[in-house]
Amino acid sequence: MSNLDSDKVKELKCLVRAILEFNKTTHGMGRALRNLTKEIGLYENHIKGARDLSKKKNLDTTKIQIGGGSHTLRDYLNIDIVPPADIIYDLREGIPLKDESSEFIFTEHFLEHIDYPTSTKKFAKECFRVLKKGGRVVVGVPDGEQVIKAYVKKDKRFFDEMLKRWYSKRDCLEHFNTYIDLVNYHFRDQDDDKKYNPHFWSYDFEKLVSLFKDAGFSEVKKWKFDSSIANSKRWWGSIYIIATK
Incomplete structure (x- = not known):
């Protein structure tokens, strides 16, 4: 990134900040600019x-963790857009590794946070590209089918559990008064929020099979939850698949 580009990004940040501080900025404009502020920060990261990566040598790329946030896995190369990952990189732009350089990729509760179809389809193809023949990727996401079935059945026990496990410590509880609110939070999560990033798409087993088969994987099946790898807080309400190249 040149100094000129850097200066222009700084100018944009200052302009956005000034508009947000203007007391007559509309709600809609404010939402858009707050999202832009987040994207500028991710772009700078x-x-x-990318610069730091060009200086790193002899990285062990055998096992990769994608988008783990603070839940980093030992003996894995962690790639995410925010610290404390080993490689800071926007995975919507691809996986910054060589072809057929990895044996195993693990990611959970990442896929729903990137846009479909552009970024998710690209991500699936990138997993295929960087894996060696016979390599595998495990992907975990919130289970859309489970939530929809519970809504149709008006399963109060399921939604009480969902509320307790996923949202009990959030500041949005005052907005939950019907089942459809929980369905919407599953699909969208908290938008326009400093701490949480929204969901862009929901997945079930059928959709995950389609996504990774289309990317070239020979086999896609359900993955049995393994707490030695996966975050134990994620097992409830999630679905995991394992795809083999």
């Missing part, structure tokens, strides 16, 4: 991370 990505540019710096």
Whole structure:
């Protein structure tokens, strides 16, 4: 990234900040600019991370963790857009590794946070590209089918459990008063929020099979939850698949 580009990004940040501080900025404009502020921060992380990556040598790329946030896995190369990952990189732009350089990729509760179809289809194809023949990727996401079935059945026990496990410590509880609110939070999560990032798409087993088969994987099946790898807080309400190249 050149100094000129850096200066222009700084100018954009200052302009956005000034508009947000203007007391007559509309609600809609404010939402859009707050999202832009987040994207500018991610862009800056990505540019710096790409620079740092060019200086790193002899990285062990055998096992990769994608989008783990603070839940980093030991003996894995962690790639995410925010610290404390080993490689800071915007995975919507691809996986910054060589072809057929990895044996295993693990990711959970990442896929729903990137846009469909552009970024998710690209991500599936990138997993295929960087894996060696016979390599595998495990992907975990919130289970859309489970939530929809519970809504149709008006399964109060399921939604009480969902509320307790996923949202009990959040500041949005005042907005939950019907089942459809929980369905919407599953599909969208908290938008326009400093701490949480929204969901862009929901998945079930059929959709995950389609996504990774289309990317070239020979086999896609359900993965049995393994707490030695996966975050134990994620097992409830999630679905995991394992795809083999």
